[in-house]
Amino acid sequence: MPTLIIDNQSVTVPEGTNVLEAAQQLGIVVPHFCYHEALGAVGACRVCAMLFIDGPVKGMQMSCMVEAKDGMVVSTEAPEAVAYRSQVIEWLMLNHPHDCPVCDEGGECQLQDMTVASGHSVRRYSGKKRTYQNQDLGPFIAHEMNRCIQCYRCVRTYQDYCGGTDYGVLGANQRLYFGRFRDGPLESPFAGNLVDICPTGVLTNKPYRFTSRFWDLQEALSVCPHCSLGCAVIPGARFRELQRVRAGVNPEVNGWFICDRGRFGYDYVNHPDRPRTPLLHGEELPWSEALEALQQRLSELIDRHGSDSIALLGSGRASLESNYLLRRLGEQLGTAAPVYGSHAARDRAARAVTDLAAKLSASLAEVRSSDLLLVMGADPLAEGPMLALAIRQAVRNGGRVMLCDPRPVELPCSAEHLPCQPQELPQLLRILAAGENLPANLQPLADALQQAKRPVLIGGSDLLGAEGSAALLAAAQKLNSAERPCRTMILLPETNSFGAALLAGDGPDFDQLLNDMDSGRIKALLCLEADPLTDCPDRKRLLQGLEQLEFLAVLDHLPSLTAKKADLLLPTTAVAEGAGTLVNNEGRMQAFAQVFSPGEPLRFTGQGGHPPRNFSSTTPGALPCQAWAVLAELCGLPVNLAEIRRELAAKEPRLAGLPELSAEGPGQRVLPGNGASSSVPPAVATADESLQLLVCETLYGSEPLSALSAPLDPVCPHPYVLLQELDAARLGIAADDLVQLTAGGQQLALPARLSSRMAEGLVIVPRLRGTELESFYPGQPPLPCRVEKVSTP
Amino acid sequence: MNDLLLTGLLMLIKLGMILAVLLTMAAYLVLAERKLLARMQRRYGPNRVGFGGMLQPLADLIKLLTKEDFLPAQADKWLFLLAPGLAAVTALLAFAVVPFAPPLELFGRQLPMVVCDLNVGILYFFGLSSLAVYGVALGGWASNSKYALLGALRAMGQMLSYELAMGLSIVPVILMARSFSLTEIVQAQASLPFALTNPLAFGIFFIAALAESKRTPFDLPEAENELVAGFHTEYSGMRFGLFFVGEYLNLVVLGAIITSLFLGGWHGPLLPPIIWFLGKVLAVAFVFIWIRGTLPRLRYDQLMAFGWKALLPLALVNLLATGGILLWLGGAS
Amino acid sequence: MNLWRDIKGTFQPFWITLRYLFKRPVTISYPEQKRTLPPRYRARMILTRDPDGEERCVACHLCSAACPVDCISMQAAERADGRRHAAWFRINFARCIYCGLCAEACPTLAIQMSSEYELGNRDLLKLVWEKEDLLVDHGGKDPDYHFYRHTGIGVVAPRGGNNDELPPVDIKTNLP
Structure with missing residues (x-):
């Protein structure tokens, strides 16, 4: 625990803290662009310079690059440091366009704040400004490259933290360019974080473009309702309209980022068809009468038919x-x-999860620091996108991910995929819970579990069901010990399912x-x-x-x-x-x-025009x-x-x-339950030979709130049916063929997609709200189905 | 019987005339004050309603009558409603003892040009002027507002302090006139007004009268830059108007009292006595207005110190000196 | 204690006020007599146009942020050519205190103060002015200023086409 003196104040910080963080602990505002709590320091922007007067290092140093050590005496207010920082700001501003009034970042722009703070107001350099061409980065992110100050935050967020591959830094020298190889939508479902992370207005929120200024927004700390993870968000509203959502900070849950579903799925609040008045048989009536009618009807029915x-x-x-x-x-x-x-079925699964001794359950922070993640029947990107990001951080920290899933689950990181049938999952977990030997094809999993120090078992309640969830909890309990904590995380269907x-x-x-x-x-x-x-x-x-x-x-x-x-x-x-x-x-x-x-x-x-010109005391x-x-x-x-x-x-x-x-604050765990239902459920009979239809959720389009959000419309997938390549070959179906799906008394014609990574004998359809696929339900045992080719495109 | 009727009728006519003249004077004094103050500040003053603003009092009356009569939620209702009336009525009643002309010979009988020639007229006047403070104090207290309460407290403190000096300054006058009746005091000044024979008493009484009327430089109870409007902060409409009327009636009455006590009342050469009386009253009122246009407000501690440390001793000394001189003169005569 | 000075200080003002009583008032009787305003008198605001005749206002919200009485509201919108402009712009002159902070805050010189001060009205709604009422057809005191010629985001000129800009860089070149 080194103790150092910054601006004549003494502070003791944990080992490994850099001087910038130490100064922030003292409440000193240190200008910085490239340093970010979630991304770490790279020392690229040169504006966190401080004068190190005494201690192991001396002279002008970038505070984010110097580890706090005992005996350091640092000054942020030394005239040399102030002059250094204001010169750096002046360089950064050399090529920055003069467009704050038409820039959406204005008002919440770090560069603006730092420029004003440093006192720079007149461009002394008389040379011309460098310009760039912009790119179309899809429906979420607007690009204005002229404003860039080359802090690399976007690349570090997009590539390193979020695992995106289609955005990066190009060019060399004075021509550094942050963008894609060519125009096109950003592929990562976490691309929206670029808006929050960019310290200037290069990457801004496209649906929110030119809508409001930061200072006009009504904001409050809230919780994202779009999946069961409960990320911290800060929605912003103006003119009675929810206009945007930015990431809140909850180190125990989402950290500093959120997914695009949470960020752009807010528009259901402004839905034009939203019920806004109490209606009795379609007739508007005031609240008092509506409540009276409700109470009257209920008591009348109780009188007549009993409670x-x-x-x-x-x-x-x-x-x-x-x-x-x-x-x-x-x-x-x-x-x-x-x-x-x-x-x-979902309700029963959620209750099984609720019974768990809550001390076994892992927070996303624990997932991020785990060294083995066993993902059993969960599709993090669809059922809880920020879990996928947490898994990626675990992998970046040297962790290992093993996926047992019938679906071709995609993760933004490397993972070992072990395809299995849906009904095999509870079986597998039962074996783990009983401490028996795993089948030979899952030997790597057994070995990994043997070596892991902080494993986390991850499940999805839709695929596991109540029995599977209970088995997962039992397995975790079995694997958990004082020297090797084993935690679980089970994704639930709705935000408050727990x-x-x-x-x-x-x-x-x-x-x-x-x-x-x-x-x-x-x-x-x-x-x-x-x-x-x-x-x-x-x-x-x-x-x-x-x-x-x-x-x-x-x-x-x-x-x-x-x-x-x-x-x-x-x-x-x-x-x-x-x-x-x-x-x-x-x-x-x-x-x-x-x-x-x-x-x-x-x-x-x-x-769209100006608001109506009249006085009214009612909103x-x-x-x-x-x-x-x-x-x-x-x-x-x-x-x-x-x-x-x-x-x-x-x-x-x-x-x-x-x-x-x-x-405010990270929230609080509920107290542990009695864990009564960890009794191992009986085995289910294996399915017959015919194709089985598995319905699952998708990133966009399945969740009821975000499905009503207009900004997500461009990325909502169209209905499709997913087949295993071998099955498709057997049925003579090629990719993009129109096929007829017969299941549960329904016949649908859908384009086919093929995958080699999913389990055989399965047909997967996403549940997309507002389409014909809405009549299939996830969280159910697979349905027997038939698939026939109709035509080739 | 017929005689009694006639007396009563004459009495009623006299009363009606006095009331009409007094109220009109009060109303036009407001206008006169505004105009004079404006001219002293090189403005025009009210000049929109009627010729040169002559109908301004009427316009003000209509405005005040049509304004909302606001009652603060936490106010003491009855006292709040009573206070303005008290302020106006005491001022009106005080005029009852003021003689404004020598008795008139009418229908073969002596008609005194005074509502009621009390033999203790001075004491009556003092009694009423002490009552007047109740209007202010109760109004300020009943409003349940800190500004109003502060204003009322100031008014009470101020009146207590100055009443003493005022009373003491009159004793020499009574000594000289050997009567408590105002009519007789006026008669005693037939040759020389007391203002000349006893200027110190006149000065003390004049300053104390300024303080009694709560006018600049002694307008602390309604000091608008500290207390919003002092004791009448919460009043609106005609209730505020009543305070206002009371204040200007008070001005007239004090003018009349000063005229009677020190300026020789209706006595004067050439012109008819009623004109002399009115002229003197208006002159006193003008001086009051002039002072308002000229002097700034005193600080509260200065006001108190002046009252207790300067005026009161002076009045006492004056009383002793006048008494001594009168004894000496009386001994001689 | 200078008694003579105090006595003089008390009574001299009476002479001054008495003298003033007979002097001519300096009041200008407003509706009948009007004073000539200084040429740069600042009363109500106007929205000016740039040299091309387009609205200068980019709806940046700085005026509404600067406004101490919150009488300005607006909504920004984007035109097909990427130009940011005000979809609607409303000022409530019933609330406006004519302080001119909006004109001071305006980065595009769109808001300027005109000398029109006679806005009195008995209907409050007539004091709520829209963009159409505020727009004038000139550039005000600085007719040559064109915000988009200096912004460098390519709205009126192609990107990199303004006077103080280099042409867009070629990111694919290897040359130093």
């Missing part, structure tokens, strides 16, 4: 507080416990609800931010059940199918418009703060209420989030610490 006739449906999309208040409402009405999740499953406990699942609806016992259904019509795999039965209902009430902020069928629709707020808590897949409670109040975006009310479209507040009102509780959190923490001992949670 058993009311069913409540929560979801993994709703916050912990609103899901809890739904249960509380059920207790008050005397109904059965709410069902959490419209997809029974929280919802934790509240569900031993409650009923959606299959039981379907049975009750079939029997006609259920007369009313109240859905909390749930869309069973899209998510329930048994849509036919559900539709029949819904027909028999007398009353369907929906609280939601999405224009969902269920919302359209609702008798009573109560508009709620999206994550950015409210406050609450989400529990991510590792059991980390994370509070999010309200970014802005709901309202119809000015872009719509003004129709158009401002009626959506936070779901927890609506439910608290229905329960007759005070509408006070802190009080609800206190009550919830008292009722659910595992959620202790919830009342102290704040949107």
